[in-house]
Amino acid sequence: MKNRLSRIIKPSSGHAVMLAVDHGYFMGPTHKLEEPRKTIEPLLPYADAIMCTRGVLRTSVDPKTSVPIVLRVSAGASVIGETLTNEATTTSFRDAIRLNAAAVALSIFVGTQHEHQTLKSLGQLVNLGEDYGIPVLAVTAVGKELEKRDARYLGLACRIAAEIGAHFVKTYFCEDFGKVVKGCPVPLVVAGGPKLETELDAFELAHDAIADGAIGVDMGRNIWQSEYPVAMITSIREIVHNGASVREAQQAFEEAKKTKTPILTKNPVM
Numbered sequence: 143m144k145n146r147l148s149r150i151i152k153p154s155s156g157h158a159v160m161l162a163v164d165h166g167y168f169m170g171p172t173h174k175l176e177e178p179r180k181t182i183e184p185l186l187p188y189a190d191a192i193m194c195t196r197g198v199l200r201t202s203v204d205p206k207t208s209v210p211i212v213l214r215v216s217a218g219a220s221v222i223g224e225t226l227t228n229e230a231t232t233t234s235f236r237d238a239i240r241l242n243a244a245a246v247a248l249s250i251f252v253g254t255q256h257e258h259q260t261l262k263s264l265g266q267l268v269n270l271g272e273d274y275g276i277p278v279l280a281v282t283a284v285g286k287e288l289e290k291r292d293a294r295y296l297g298l299a300c301r302i303a304a305e306i307g308a309h310f311v312k313t314y315f316c317e318d319f320g321k322v323v324k325g326c327p328v329p330l331v332v333a334g335g336p337k338l339e340t341e342l343d344a345f346e347l348a349h350d351a352i353a354d355g356a357i358g359v360d361m362g363r364n365i366w367q368s369e370y371p372v373a374m375i376t377s378i379r380e381i382v383h384n385g386a387s388v389r390e391a392q393q394a395f396e397e398a399k400k401t402k403t404p405i406l407t408k409n410p411v412m
């Protein structure tokens with residue numbers, strides 16, 4: 143368990159830059175992720191882990207990669223359906239093991255009509271994770287009710303996920319995020335959410351989340367919907383692993399934009 147977690151959360155910094163590309167499981171061919179392989183390949187060398195479904199893993203990720211896989215195993219709803227919250231486990235643990243997942247991920251929908259079923263699924267997944275030494279990432283999803291993104295709601299959802307046994311939790315950044323961190327006894331990573339207006343906004347989000355105690359990001363759209371996705375992920379790395387300020391990250395971004403293969407101050411696979 144610890145060894146797998148250490149492949150994702152790098153012991154050298156205690157932090158992680160996870161690349162989220164699982165959006166298609168409920169959003170279909172999302173903008174800039176229409177052809178997953180094209181989006182993923184240039185970014186993979188700079189990711190500490192890739193979060194995806196088995197469909198994208200099978201079709202669009204080179205099996206020779208050594209980047210750890212965080213396999214999304216829940217699904218069951220779509221953006222055009224009645225609700226986003228009606229999810230269940232759709233990928234078996236056996237398949238996750240066969241696919242050499244370093245961790246498995248599942249969404250919980252606290253406070254919705256599907257709270258019970260998604261929390262029960264989390265418990266069952268943790269039971270299997272404990273059997274086989276595979277960590278579970280609980281995603282505190284918010285469905286269509288984005289107004290629930292406050293410290294009280296996210297703190298509740300993250301704490302419940304940790305109490306059920308999630309080994310790490312993915313949530314959203316919010317005002318008073320420190321309170322969410324304080325109430326959650328397992329590591330937290332933050333999603334980026336929909337593409338922000340500027341790169342600077344995304345750097346601020348990552349910076350403030352780390353400053354408040356998140357151990358990293360599990361970011362998607364703010365990286366690969368940027369005009370310069372590689373420059374974006376390498377600059378986010380500077381914040382997450384090297385303590386860069388927002389200004390330093392912006393400078394790194396401007397530099398990286400000019401370079402085909404950005405130089406990193408630290409090797410991403412360490």
Ligand code: 5RP
Binds near residue numbers: 165193
């Ligand atoms: C959806 C997810 C996504 O992976 C998550 O939202 C991260 O991507 P983004 O940074 O684009 O929000 O788990 O439930």
